[in-house]
Amino acid sequence: MTFDRSLFPTLLAVSLGLLPVAALPGADVTAAAAPPSADSLPIETAGVPDGRVVSDLEQVLDDIARHRVVFVGENHDRYADHLNQLKVIEGLRRRGKALAIGMEFFQQPYQAALDDYIAGAIEEPEFLRRSQYFDRWRFDYRLYRPILRYAREHRIPVIALNLESELTRRVGAVGIAGLTEVERGRLPDRIDRSDPAYEARIKAVFAQHPGADKKSFERFLEVQLLWDEGMAERAADYLRANPDRTLVVLAGGGHIEYGQGIPKRLLQRVKVSSTTLLNVGDQELDPAAADYLLDPTPVELPPGGLLGVQLAEHGEGRGAQVQGFGAGSGAKAAGLQEGDFIVRIGDQQVEGYADIRIALLDRRPGERLPVEVRRKGGGGEDERLRFEVELH
Numbered sequence: 361m362t363f364d365r366s367l368f369p370t371l372l373a374v375s376l377g378l379l380p381v382a383a384l385p386g387a388d389v390t391a392a393a394a395p396p397s398a399d400s401l402p403i404e405t406a407g408v409p410d411g412r413v414v415s416d417l418e419q420v421l422d423d424i425a426r427h428r429v430v431f432v433g434e435n436h437d438r439y440a441d442h443l444n445q446l447k448v449i450e451g452l453r454r455r456g457k458a459l460a461i462g463m464e465f466f467q468q469p470y471q472a473a474l475d476d477y478i479a480g481a482i483e484e485p486e487f488l489r490r491s492q493y494f495d496r497w498r499f500d501y502r503l504y505r506p507i508l509r510y511a512r513e514h515r516i517p518v519i520a521l522n523l524e525s526e527l528t529r530r531v532g533a534v535g536i537a538g539l540t541e542v543e544r545g546r547l548p549d550r551i552d553r554s555d556p557a558y559e560a561r562i563k564a565v566f567a568q569h570p571g572a573d574k575k576s577f578e579r580f581l582e583v584q585l586l587w588d589e590g591m592a593e594r595a596a597d598y599l600r601a602n603p604d605r606t607l608v609v610l611a612g613g614g615h616i617e618y619g620q621g622i623p624k625r626l627l628q629r630v631k632v633s634s635t636t637l638l639n640v641g642d643q644e645l646d647p648a649a650a651d652y653l654l655d656p657t658p659v660e661l662p663p664g665g666l667l668g669v670q671l672a673e674h675g676e677g678r679g680a681q682v683q684g685f686g687a688g689s690g691a692k693a694a695g696l697q698e699g700d701f702i703v704r705i706g707d708q709q710v711e712g713y714a715d716i717r718i719a720l721l722d723r724r725p726g727e728r729l730p731v732e733v734r735r736k737g738g739g740g741e742d743e744r745l746r747f748e749v750e751l752h
Contacts, residue, residue, distance in 0.1 A: 417444070420652060421451040428599070428606055428632035431623055433613035433650070434639055440656035441639040442503050445610050446510060448637065457606040459516045462595050464611035465497050465504060466520035474518045478511055485718045494714040496525055501721065502661050507610070519598050521611070523590035532583050548589035552628065553581075558620040588615055592625035599630050613638050617649040665723035665751030667691040667731070669702075671713055679703040679734055680712055694747040696733060703744075704732035720751070727751050 424430055432448055434441040453459055466474060473490035476482045488494065493501060511518050527546050530539065536547070553559070562584055566577050591611065599607055615621040616636055623634055638650040645653060668689030672681040679701030685692040696702075702710050706729050708719035723729065728750050737743045 417447055417654070418451065421448070421455065424448070424635055424637070424652070425452055425455045425457060425606075426633065427635045429595070429609060429623075429626065429634040430606070431609045431611070431616045431634065431636045432639075433611060433616035433637065435641045436499050436612055437503070438639065438641055438658075439503055439661050440659045441641065441654075442507060443659065444637075444639055444654050444656050445608075446507050449507065449510065449516070449608055452606060452608065453514065453516070458604050460519055460598065460602065460605045460607050461507065461511055461516055462519040462521045462591070462598070462607055462609040462611075463504075464522050464591060464615065465499070466491055466493070466518070467496055467522045467524045468520050468590075468594060469524050471520045474520055477508070478515060478518055480512065488718055489714055491520075492714070494717045500661065500664070501717070502664075517602075517605075519594065519607075521591040521594045521609070523586060528583050528586055531586055532579050535579050536582050536586075547586070548593040550628070551582075551585050551589050552625060553585065555620055555624070557618065561618070561620070584621075588621040589625050591615065592622045592629060595622070595626050596629035599626075599632060617645075663725055665720055665725050665727050667705075667716070667720070667749060668752050669696070671716070678711055680710055680716055682733075688752055690750040690752045691731065691747075694731070694749040695745075696731070696747060696749070697735065700733040700735050700745075702731060703734050705729055723751055725751055 430448060430452070432445045434445065449459065449461065470491045473482075473487055476490075477484070477487035482490070488501065508518065510516070523546070527543065530543060536544075536551070539547075559581060562581055563577060566580055591609075595607060595609060599605070609616075609622060609626075611622060616623060617638055619636060623636060626632075627634065635652070636650040637652040637654055638645060640653050640655045647653065666686070668686040669682050669691050670684035670686065672683040682691070682696055682698055682700045682702065684698060685696075702716065704710055705716060705719035708715060710716055710719065719729075728748055730746055731749045732744060732746045735743050735745055
């Protein structure tokens with residue numbers, strides 16, 4: 361039995377009343393250019409329903425294409441999983457399917473940013489700011505970039521499936537019973553707790569962590585239910601409004617395996633044919649967990665250039681405040697200090713964390729960049745200082 365382990369730290373933090381992972385200050389893990397493409401990735405695919413073994417995803421895409429909804433689960437931080445997802449999307453489009461892509465990684469209030477990016481009305485940096493991607497998800501954007509660029513190139517709608525983190529964080533803190541009337545108005549139309557296997561699977565993961573008590577688990581479970589029901593409701597609404605579209609749902613494997621998360625709850629709302637695919641990764645996976653198991657050859661993103669700074673969650677005024685430094689920090693070696701506010705990197709003005717991620721998105725280790733900071737002087741006045749930082 362497996363679960364989307366990359367999801368667990370956020371769930372646990374929320375259910376225990378702590379800050380979610382996405383809200384924690386952290387090192388500027390960033391991106392680099394020219395990652396491997398989907399075409400360069402060899403894939404072995406095990407077809408589960410009748411025990412057949414297929415050596416190529418193409419051999420099962422005709423069967424997959426018969427369905428109105430295709431769920432493709434992932435390990436969030438595995439690039440090979442996302443290239444698999446792109447291969448599914450490309451294969452369905454080649455078969456003449458009018459597609460839409462539902463993504464866990466974007467939250468529903470930011471749908472307009474996705475729409476404008478896919479339509480070509482805004483460019484990538486503005487899309488990342490407006491969708492608040494780096495504040496609300498924070499996994500390396502390059503993992504999803506090929507899918508989003510393909511969708512933009514072919515004008516494939518991308519649907520923000522997830523509820524806003526403010527709501528799930530609130531449920532983690534006070535439970536559904538503690539919500540205000542206004543907050544309750546944001547809940548999905550139903551929250552089904554009738555599946556004991558679903559609850560047992562989540563409890564098994566929760567129990568692996570010492571100090572977890574019953575009250576914490578109830579909130580942990582409520583947050584998971586809220587995510588699954590919220591994404592299922594959004595997907596069902598889209599399918600009803602767009603009867604000509606095939607929807608490919610991309611989400612963490614824990615939301616898809618055994619059909620207990622999003623799939624079951626979507627099918628309770630709208631009667632459509634569906635199929636599930638899971639990327640296996642390093643874990644052992646029960647063949648009954650999905651209709652197809654995908655086992656891609658591992659492929660890694662090239663390392664991104666890092667400043668090597670820890671950033672405060674909130675800062676006073678404009679800029680991103682340096683709270684600390686990582687080992688071997690190029691920023692520290694150049695002369696930056698704790699308490700500095702980074703206000704510019706290269707030609708990119710910095711208002712906050714997202715701007716740093718955008719400024720470094722396609723930078724590589726060893727590159728040198730001018731970094732401007734605002735620092736309090738001895739007399740309390742602000743000074744502007746400029747440093748040349750080697751990215752590590």
